[in-house]
């Protein structure tokens with residue numbers, strides 16, 4: 001299958017190690033398919049530990065020189081990278097929609113979102129400020145400086161093939177680190193295209209390496225290497241725990257952006273139309289395949305029926321199909337495993353007393369398409385209450401009091417995002433402070449951008465990405481004590 005691109009060189013079917021585009025040592029290739037059609041898009045090298053170790057060595061060598069550059073010099077390279085990404089937005093979106101499935105309009109949005117991290121962290125490169133601390137000793141002066149951690153290993157997910165790469169690589173490169181990236185096996189082409197543009201922007205060879213292939217072998221080489229100072233991972237909590245355990249052996253710094261189970265709460269005093277619009281944005285963005293997507297929708301009894309009926313009307317307006325076609329708002333799910341999980345959550349909920357308002361089945365279009373689904377009378381004993389569905393399923397739970405709601409919303413090991421709608425300012429503060437999540441949307445269903453600290457508490461992760469807090473993840477703090485003053 002060929003992709004009609006204005007710049008065909010953006011579609012790379014090789015990995016990048018130390019500035020060289022290369023094949024796997026074994027010569028083995030991994031086929032990549034379009035989730036909307038099943039068609040073969042292309043192939044990437046199926047690499048393993050040996051290639052990863054070479055990428056780490058190349059990164060280590062390149063970082064020695066890169067960390068000596070000024071923040072202003074590094075910022076200039078990132079600025080060029082940002083501009084190139086934006087000027088190739090259409091081609092990058094075409095690649096992204098084919099490998100990931102999201103509608104083209106949404107894919108263009110992701111390219112701009114991804115680029116915003118390059119722009120933001122390029123600007124922050126000039127602001128890795130230190131500190132001075134008044135000394136308790138008259139003869140001493142105390143200064144705090146920040147230095148790049150060194151080589152960063154990054155493992156990124158398939159749900160944001162572009163933006164999760166830049167959200168890790170941009171801050172790392174901005175502060176003087178080098179990166180070895182393993183993109184998700186389903187969506188390697190967006191990451192490889194970003195690397196093509198980084199090269200064109202003048203990023204020196206070896207600073208951004210992209211290794212595709214055997215997740216287990218590549219991850220193992222990354223976590224066991226003493227040359228890798230930091231691992232940044234976005235993906236499931238189960239894999240995150242495994243990587244955390246592997247990183248213990250070399251006491252690496254880690255950032256973990258793991259799974260969520262976001263409550264979306266609508267109080268009786270909410271603006272119901274605004275809450276419906278927020279629920280559509282939060283639940284159906286990327287077809288429900290976002291770690292901050294609403295997973296459990298709690299609606300207070302007084303407006304439960306009105307909300308359910310307005311939500312159903314809004315969901316009926318969504319159009320399922322191949323993301324390359326005009327007017328499509330929901331693409332396919334990523335793979336068969338994703339479909340099976342949505343089906344299992346629906347079957348479990350129906351068996352335990354929920355009722356279907358709409359959807360509930362694989363879509364007539366076949367492949368990985370699923371009907372947008374709404375369930376009412378969901379309850380705490382159902383899998384939809386306890387696990388992230390990661391699909392277009394909106395289960396509606398009923399609650400009576402704020403106290404009951406907080407108990408239900410916080411009854412999970414996840415703590416990534418939460419959302420609620422209310423027009424009572426006192427309640428807004430009270431509930432925002434009581435929700436056990438790293439991020440809270442109040443009267444909004446969309447909460448992410450490059451300027452905010454994205455991240456979770458509980459088992460949703462460690463560390464923050466984006467915002468000025470995001471650079472600290474790639475910096476070591478060093479304190480200097482000047483004696484004899």
Ligand SMILES: O=CCCC(=O)O
Nearest residue numbers: 159160290291292448
């Ligand atoms: O799914 C993870 C990222 C979601 C976002 O950045 O909005």
